[in-house]
Amino acid sequence: MTDGNGNDDLATMQKTVPAEHLQTILKYAKTEASARNVKSLDGLNRFTKIWVNTQSDDTLKQLATMKAATALKTVYYGTLKMEKAAKAGQEQLRERNNNPTARKPHSNERREFTSPRKRFPSKEYEGRARLAQRINKRKQLNTAYSMPCGM
Structure with missing residues (x-):
């Protein structure tokens, strides 16, 4: 699996992620990519690399010590909650900016x-x-x- 520049994504991932959890991360990346309508293999590779590189070292250590599936669930649901909160905040701002008279009263x-x-x-x-x-x-x-x- 290589990205568009010919760099091997799996090789860069194996440096930061334990080898036994690599398959689980790839499965997670596939499901996450399909949820986000990423259909190409190149997009999947890019998403996997970005996801692994954006995780903190503590999270990756957690992946190494815990069962990979439960660790991925905690990471996944934590990011989902943050994404939902960010989307809700952006929508409220958008509504306020578009229609300042329709603000909710204090x-x-x-x-x-x-x-x-x-x-x-x-x-x-x-x-x-x-x-x-x-x-x-x-x-x-x-x-x-x-x-x-x-x-």
Whole structure:
């Protein structure tokens, strides 16, 4: 497997990755590349090389000590979470930049507009009073039924 310049990708990878985990990394790279619609072998090689070279030494040591599959899962899901968070942040920025009037209100503002306590204070008080009456009535009934007959 060589890149476009004739350099051997596997040879450069074997320097940083233990040989027993090389196959697992190649399998991971194939699945990841297919998820990203990389169809050419050249693209797969390039993706594999970039992925291995971007991982930290700690991650590669983790690959050497742990089972390769679980280590790859932790690395993979960690990068997925970061990618999703970055995409979500970019989308929010894009929406804000495109339509500045459609910004979401601050949490305090949102509470101010939706709180029934501020809009209809009397209605909420009536509701609480009714609830208290129901609870008191239930307590009275429960105590009446729980008393012994002789009293």
